Amino acid sequence: METISFLCLITFGIFGCYEPEQPDPEREQLLLEYKELDSKFMWYQAQxxxxxxxxxxxxxxxxxxxxTAYEQEYKPLMIKLEGTHETDHSKDLMNAFDSYKSKYNIQCN
Known part of the structure; x- marks a missing residue:
């Protein structure tokens, strides 16, 4: 019984003092920029x-x-948020806009 009480005391002592991580202000700013950029892309798609x-x-x-927005805003932001690897989301985004090019028979110079 003493062993169980001792283990409980040690466990509560270690985990009871745990403070949750404070959000990183730089990451919060990057996420805000991402939301704004996502809104821009949604507007493009709606149009x-x-x-x-x-x-x-x-x-x-x-x-x-x-x-322009993809190369100058989205890619640098994703690198800051997720590292240098390309995400599935960015591939999906490019595929979606490529499909609009085909759907509306648009030729870029």
């Missing part, structure tokens, strides 16, 4: 599938706006 969207706007998004 691409919108029935009233003109093909010139679709071409601008697919050939200019999205690739």
């Amino acid at each position: 691409l599938v919108g029935p009233a969207t003109e093909n010139e706007l679709r071409k601008q998004i697919i050939c200019s706006d999205f690739p």
Whole structure:
């Protein structure tokens, strides 16, 4: 019985003083930037599938706006958040925009 009481006392002493990790302010800022960028990409996608969207706007998004945002904002942000490896999410994102290019028969110069 003394052994069990002693083990409980030691266990509570070690784990009872555990303080949860404080969120890293830099990571919190990166996650906020990610949410803003995700909103931008969602707006792009909404414009691409919108029935009233003109093909010139679709071409601008697919050939200019999205690739620029992807290369200059998304990739550096993902490297900071997840390291240098390419994620499945980024592959899915590229495939989605490539499918819009095919669907609307858009040729980028």
